[in-house]
Amino acid sequence: MSNDPVIMKPDANKGLDDRLYTVKYEVDEENSHLAVIDSETCVGCEMKPCISKCPAEVYRWLEDEQVLEIAYENCLECGTCRVVCPYDNFEWEYPRGGFGVAYKFG
Amino acid sequence: MTETQVAEVGTAETGMPDKLEFDVIVVGAGPAGLAAGTVCARAGLDTIIIERGRKPGTKNMMGGVLYTRPTAQVWPEFWKEAPLERCVIEQNQWIMTEDSVIKMGYRSPHFAEGVPNCFTVLRVKIDQYFAEQAEAAGALIINETKVDEVLQDDGHVVGVRTGRADGDVYAPVVILAEGVNPQLTCALGMQEDLKPDVAAVTVKEVLRLDPEIIEERFGLNEGEGATIEMFGAPTRGMLGTAFLYTNQNSLSLGLGVLLSEFAEIPDTPHDLLQELKRHPAVAPLIEGAEPAEYMAHLIPEGGYNKMPTLFGHGVMIAGDAAQLVNGLHREGSNHAILSGKTAAETAIDAHEKGNFSAQVLGHYRQRLAETAPTIADLRKYRKATKFMEHHPVLSVYPALAAWAFEQMLTVDDKTKRQKQWEIIKEALRRRKPWGMAWDAIDGGLSFI
Numbered sequence: 001m002s003n004d005p006v007i008m009k010p011d012a013n014k015g016l017d018d019r020l021y022t023v024k025y026e027v028d029e030e031n032s033h034l035a036v037i038d039s040e041t042c043v044g045c046e047m048k049p050c051i052s053k054c055p056a057e058v059y060r061w062l063e064d065e066q067v068l069e070i071a072y073e074n075c076l077e078c079g080t081c082r083v084v085c086p087y088d089n090f091e092w093e094y095p096r097g098g099f100g101v102a103y104k105f106g
Numbered sequence: 107m108t109e110t111q112v113a114e115v116g117t118a119e120t121g122m123p124d125k126l127e128f129d130v131i132v133v134g135a136g137p138a139g140l141a142a143g144t145v146c147a148r149a150g151l152d153t154i155i156i157e158r159g160r161k162p163g164t165k166n167m168m169g170g171v172l173y174t175r176p177t178a179q180v181w182p183e184f185w186k187e188a189p190l191e192r193c194v195i196e197q198n199q200w201i202m203t204e205d206s207v208i209k210m211g212y213r214s215p216h217f218a219e220g221v222p223n224c225f226t227v228l229r230v231k232i233d234q235y236f237a238e239q240a241e242a243a244g245a246l247i248i249n250e251t252k253v254d255e256v257l258q259d260d261g262h263v264v265g266v267r268t269g270r271a272d273g274d275v276y277a278p279v280v281i282l283a284e285g286v287n288p289q290l291t292c293a294l295g296m297q298e299d300l301k302p303d304v305a306a307v308t309v310k311e312v313l314r315l316d317p318e319i320i321e322e323r324f325g326l327n328e329g330e331g332a333t334i335e336m337f338g339a340p341t342r343g344m345l346g347t348a349f350l351y352t353n354q355n356s357l358s359l360g361l362g363v364l365l366s367e368f369a370e371i372p373d374t375p376h377d378l379l380q381e382l383k384r385h386p387a388v389a390p391l392i393e394g395a396e397p398a399e400y401m402a403h404l405i406p407e408g409g410y411n412k413m414p415t416l417f418g419h420g421v422m423i424a425g426d427a428a429q430l431v432n433g434l435h436r437e438g439s440n441h442a443i444l445s446g447k448t449a450a451e452t453a454i455d456a457h458e459k460g461n462f463s464a465q466v467l468g469h470y471r472q473r474l475a476e477t478a479p480t481i482a483d484l485r486k487y488r489k490a491t492k493f494m495e496h497h498p499v500l501s502v503y504p505a506l507a508a509w510a511f512e513q514m515l516t517v518d519d520k521t522k523r524q525k526q527w528e529i530i531k532e533a534l535r536r537r538k539p540w541g542m543a544w545d546a547i548d549g550g551l552s553f554i
Contacts, residue, residue, distance in 0.1 A: 006372040016376045019311065019400035026160065049369040055309045055376060055402035076402040077165065079287040080307045083300045083404065084365050093289065094158055097269050098250030102164045105312045105356070105399045106229030 007061065008052045016057055020074060028099035032072040034058070034081070035091040042068050042089065050081040050090070076101050128154045130453050131266055131277040132245075133253045133290065135162035137439045138425025139283035140236040141180045141446030142453075147245035149454045154275060155237075155245055156268060158252040163233030166285075167310060167403040168439060169349050169358060171333060172227045176440035176478075180447050181239050188235045191226040191353035192331025193218045196324075200387070202339040203508045207387040211334075218330065226331045226351045226358070228312070256280065256290050256421070262462070263294070263420035278462045279420055279453045283446060286404045286426040288414075296423065297414035302365035304408035304491070306346055306433070309375040310360030313395035317355050323391055324352055335436065336361075340382045343501025344368055345494045348382050349436070350391065357395055359383065362405050367495070375402065407433050410481070410488035416474075417467040422449040432483050434490050444478040486553075493552040497545045498537070506536050 036042060043066050050068070051059045056076045060069040077100055082092035094100065130146045132139045135157035143155040159165040171194060174185055181188075195218050198211035217223040237247055248268075255267040257274065265276035284290050292299050317328070324332045331352045340348035341363045348361035361378055368375075382388055406412075408429040416423050424430075425442035432441065452470040456462045475481040494500065510529045514522075537545070 008372050008374065009377075012372070012374050013376050015380060016374075019376065019397065022397050022399045023401070047369065047372075049365075052372050052374050053307060053365065053368060055307065055374070057374070057376075078307060078402040079300070079305075079404050080365065080402070082287075083305045084302050084307075084369050092287075094252055094287075097158045097252040098160055100165070101401075102160050103167065103230050103399065103401055105231075106163055106167045106170075106233070106401065 007048045012052065013057050020056060023076070024102045024104060025073060026099050026102055027073045028095050031096075032070060033093050033095040033100070034070050034072045034075060036068050036070070037089050037091055039067050041087045042066075045087060045089075047086075049084045049086070053080050053084045055080065126275045128152045128246075128275065128277040129279075129457060130154070130450075131156065131275055131280045132283060133266060133280065134283035134285055134425070134427075135159070135237055135240075135247055135249075136166050136233060136283060136285060136425060136442065137236065138427075138442035138446035139281070140233065140240050141443040142281045142283060142424060142450040143240040143245040143247070143446075144180055144236070144243045145447050145450035146453055147240060147243035149450075150244075151454060151457060153245040154277070155240060155247045156251050156253055156266065156275070157247060157249050159249060161230075161234060161249055162237040162247065163230040166229040166233055167308075167401045168227075168229055169310070169351055169360065169436060170227050170229060170439065171224050171351065171436060172232065173224045173437070173440040174222050176444050178221065180443055181236065184235070184239070185222060185225065189227075189231040191228060192326070193222045193329055194224045194226060194331045194333055195326070196330075196332040198332065198334040200334055200336045201504045201507060202336055202385065202387070203505050204339050205386050206508045206512070208504075208507055208511060213332075226333070226353050228353060228356075228358075253284070253290060256282070256294055258294075261419055263418065279422070279456055279467070281422050281424055281446070281449045281453065282427055283424045283442070284427045286406050288423075288427045291414060291423050291427055294418065294421065296418060296421075297412070300404065300406065300408070302369055303495070304406065304412050304429075306362040306364050306405040306407050307368065307375050307402065308360060308362030308405050309379050309400070309402045310358055311379065311400050312353070312398040313357045313359060313392055314355060314398045315357055315392075315395040319394070320352050320355070320357065326352065336382075336388075338500050338504030340378065340385070341500065342371070342373075342378070343498070343504075345491070345500065347436075350388065356398055357392055359388070359392060364407060364491070364495075405433060405438070406431050407491055409433070409491065410484040413481075413484065416471045417452075417464055419464045420462045420467070422452065422467055422470050424449045430480055430484065432487060434487050435483075437483075441478070441480045444480055445474060448474045448477065489552040493548060497548065499545070499549075502537050506533055
């Protein structure tokens with residue numbers, strides 16, 4: 001068994017797609033409101049808590065490229081990634097006015 | 107609000123005037139912002155509320171329980187016409203292990219009499235109702251507009267820069283009700299950004315279910331509601347709670363966990379929610395319910411210790427942005443509304459005096475402390491989060507209490523005295539006497 005820290009369990013977020021399917025978004029096709037400041041910092045980050053703590057699986061670690069893939073269009077705008085990042089390595093802002101998640105019930 | 111005004115602010119084609127001036131700018135159309143906007147507009151102040159969502163409420167989420175009396179201080183008798191879900195007559199606390207539960211609760215018809223105590227709500231509906239009230243009072247609400255920056259002149263806040271073309275708006279006083287992610291107040295240097303030990307990630311699902319089935323399962327009459335707060339296993343003993351609330355024709359099921367503890371394990375918020383749905387005590391209650399919406403939000407848990415200054419030259423902070431949440435009592439929107447109202451009253455006062463300095467706006471904090479339980483309550487629980495972090499209140503004790511119940515309620519060949527001794531021995535095995543003593547003493551010091 002490897003001693004690598006477990007970033008996320010292999011079967012994590014099973015069924016999340018069904019949940020996200022119930023969410024209405026107005027996707028800003030032109031720009032992402034989420035960005036990593038320095039990719040190198042992510043390489044050295046052991047737990048990468050942004051990945052497992054995101055309620056909408058916005059983040060994925062690309063092993064080959066050694067970068068964080070950001071599916072910003074799934075973002076629920078909670079701010080968890082920014083707050084949980086041990087290196088304050090996010091450039092985080094809300095989507096442009098009118099874009100992003102649009103709850104029906106809330 | 108007139109269409110021309112919206113067009114002026116809202117479209118690049120018509121172009122915004124170089125300078126759009128108001129008496130008050132409110133950032134954010136949640137409970138704090140809409141309360142502030144309503145009170146300012148009623149006093150005749152030219153009030154603009156700027157909201158980034160398509161409509162008020164569409165970015166917002168809470169459990170959610172709305173308390174009537176604080177809300178009625180801004181919108182009297184709103185409960186007679188507002189789109190509320192159910193009047194809560196029963197409130198339960200469940201202490202849970204992976205497959206068992208100790209149930210406590212209080213049910214009383216008095217909660218529905220006179221001014222009912224509280225209602226379950228869905229934020230999109232209720233926020234839009236509050237927004238209508240603000241507009242009826244004369245406030246201008248501009249949706250789909252994000253405030254990117256607070257404008258300052260010589261240390262005084264003088265307006266905001268929005269994401270719209272020529273989108274600067276000016277006012278001598280700005281009320282920031284921007285919500286839990288305090289981007290603007292941080293940029294002003296009025297507080298530090300949230301840290302994992304003062305923020306709980308919360309996920310919730312709205313599950314559609316027939317009203318008759320809800321009433322049957324929860325033992326309710328038409329229009330009556332119940333709430334369940336769940337402690338222990340749903341958050342794996344980490345600091346946080348889970349909840350199940352009855353709406354008119356849906357259930358709100360969710361949980362929140364403090365990020366500093368949650369970050370230590372590889373599980374996701376969604377996984378914990380799914381686990382909760384499978385719990386043998388929860389599953390029968392949500393059986394057959396149709397997923398209607400999934401959502402997430404942070405809850406500020408910093409409380410009194412992390413409360414920012416609340417005011418500066420030309421600016422006040424209200425609601426979640428000011429950390430005004432009492433997590434232990436699941437109270438947030440009531441403090442948001444009261445803080446918004448109080449900030450508005452202070453703004454009105456400042457306009458009368460023609461003075462918008464921090465000296466005058468500082469009355470906001472004083473007023474809030476004198477007229478609302480908000481600051482006193484936050485102060486009372488200022489050590490609560492630290493206490494919960496340092497004591498195994500949600501891990502060791504729920505399991506131990508469940509084990510004790512199981513022993514005492516199981517009838518076999520042991521005497522009750524034998525069972526009592528076994529429980530005491532087991533308790534001491536799971537938590538050393540000095541540990542228990544420390545939990546009790548520190549608990550007393552932290553909460554009383």
